[in-house]
Amino acid sequence: MKILLAPVQATPTKPLTPTHIKGLVWLDTFYKATSRLHDVTYLSNRITYDTTAQTIGFWEYLDRKFPDQPGLYDDKSDLWIAQQYLRCHAERFVPSPESIARGRERIEREHWIHPASARILTIWEEQYRRLGVHDPGFWRWLPLEMSEEELYGMLRGAGSLLDCRSMGGGVYLDFTDQGAPLRQIADEHGVSNYIVQTLRELIPLGRRYDRVVLAFDEEASDDYNLIEKVLIHAGVNVHPRAMSRVPLEGVTGTARAGGWERYTVDKILARYQRQGDAAVRLALRLYFILELGLRSTKLFRLEALDEAVAEAEVLLARLPGAGSSPAAAQQFWGGLTRRSDFYVDPLRFTRTVVKEAPRAPVAAAALREVFCS
C-alpha cells in the first residue's frame, strides 16, 4: 500500500515550541512505524507553505526594515528572527497584492527562500537531529502540478466554487448547500490563500497514493473539513487527523502575539544537556504521545517532562539487548495494526513498546529504532 503522509508544515518564521514537538514526534512515529508495513512518503514541500501571504509578507517586512545587509541573518538566533516576526504583526504590516504575487513567482519558479527563513531551517535541522525526528526534506521545492485556474475549473465543475471575479470580488469554496459557511480562497485583489496551495498540491499528488493522511492543527478544522470534501470529490482517499495545540501557561491566542518565548525547543533541550540523546528522545515520546495525546488540551508542564526523562532513563537501562528472530519481529510488527487501521497508530505503538520492551527484545528493538535512532 502506498501512503502519503501530508502534514501542515510549520512556517520558518519563529522557533519550534511544544505544539510543534508534539506534531513532529507523532508524525515521526507514524512514518517510521508504518514504513515497516507499507510504502510511506512523508511530504515536505517549501512551495506550499512559503507561498502564503503571511510568510511572504514577513519576508517583505524584513527587506524593508533591513535593506541591503547581506549576511545579516547568518549569526542570528531563531528567537531574534521571531522578534522581528512579532513586530511585523504588532505593526500590522500588510504586504501589497503585487509583492505577494512577485514573491510567489520567485518561490515557485526560482525556489527562492529568504535568508532569515533559511537561517531558521539550518537551526531546525540541528534541533530535528536532537529530537530524533526524520527530516522529510527541509530544502525541497516540488512544483505544484495543478494551476490555480485548473483548480478553480475543477471546483466549478463540482459545483463548489463561487467565483465573484467578474464583478471584482473574491473566490470562495461554496458548500453552503451542505450548511458550511462560504470560505474565501482568493481575495478581491486576486491573492489566493493556503487552501488553494494545499489543494493545488494534494489533488494531483494524492491521486497517486492509496491513502493520504492529512495532519493539521485542530483550530483549522473548519478549513480542513472543506479541504477534505474537495479531496474526496477529486478522488483522493483522504484520512484527516486533527492535532490539538499544546497550551502554554500564560499564553493565549495566536502564536503571532508571542508569550511562548520561555518554551522554545532550544530552551527545552538545554534543560536536558546532561542526559543522553536517547533518553531525551524517548522522554519526548512518552510525554507528548502517551501523556498528552493527539487531541488533549492539557497544559504543557516542564516538571512532567522532567519526570518523563527520568522514566525514560530507567526504561532504557532495563531494555534487553538484541536477540529477536525475524519471525518474532514480523509477528510483533504485524500485531501493531488493528484490523480497522491501515497504519500503525503512534499512541498504540508507544503504549505497546513501552509495556513490552523490558521483557521482549523485539519490542526493545522497535523502541530503539523508532524513538531513539
Added chain:
Amino acid sequence: MTAELSTHPDQAPLRRWFLSSLERRGWTLDQVARFEGGRWRLLDLPGEIHAIAVLRSFDLAPWVRETAAFLATLDRDLLARWDRSFTKTLFLVGAPEKVAPRYPGIVAHRAEDVAWVRPGDGSAHLGLRRLLKPLRTGAPLALARAVEVSLPGPPSGRHRRIRVTTGEPLERFLVHLNHTLAEGWIHGALGPGDVVVVEPEPALAGLPEPCLGARVHLDPGDPLALKLYSTVTEGSGVHA
C-alpha cells in the same frame, strides 16, 4: 439639532431634500445620527429591518429589472416599514440556487445571479448571514454605458431617467442604486412597466427641477457636507 450640517448656500437644496426625507419617515436628524469626533455616526434605529441581496455577479440592466421584480413581491405594509428603515439592504455574495432552497421562507425573489431576501430584523436573517460573506470588491467600478430597462409588469407608458454616481467600489454603488430604486418604487417615482434609462455618472452637479427622486447622503470626503448620489427624473423615451 442640525448645527453640524454645512450651511453653505450650495448645500441648501441638498440639505432641504435630506431633512425632508427624514421627516417624511417620521425621523429627526438627531434620532438617526450623532455627530461625534468630528464626523457623523449613523445610529441603530428602533424596529430597524433590512433586506438582503445575495449576488454572484453583477450586470446593470438585469440587476435593475430583478430589483423591481423583488420590490413587486413586497406588500404595502412591509414596504412602509422598510422605508422607515431607509430601505437598508445588505449585499452578500452567494449562489442564489443554493441559498433559495435553504431559506424558502425568507427568499422573496430569485433570478440567475441574484436572490432577494425580504426585509426582516437581524434574527430573521442570522443563519443566512453566518453562511454568506459581505460583498467586497477591489477596484472602483467602471460603468461607462447607460442601459435601458423595462421594469416587469404591463407597460405603464412612463419613462424615467435615473442618473447615479459611479467611481466607487461595486458594494458602494449598489447602496446608492438600491436606495434609489427601492425608495423610488415606494414613493411612486418608479413603478411596474416603467421604461427606465440608468446612466452611470462620475458625479452629479445638483438636484434637477423637477426631481422625482434622489439619494442625498453624507459626503465621506467632507464630514459636514451632503452629497448627491442619484436622481430620478422624467425620461424622454428616447435613449441615445
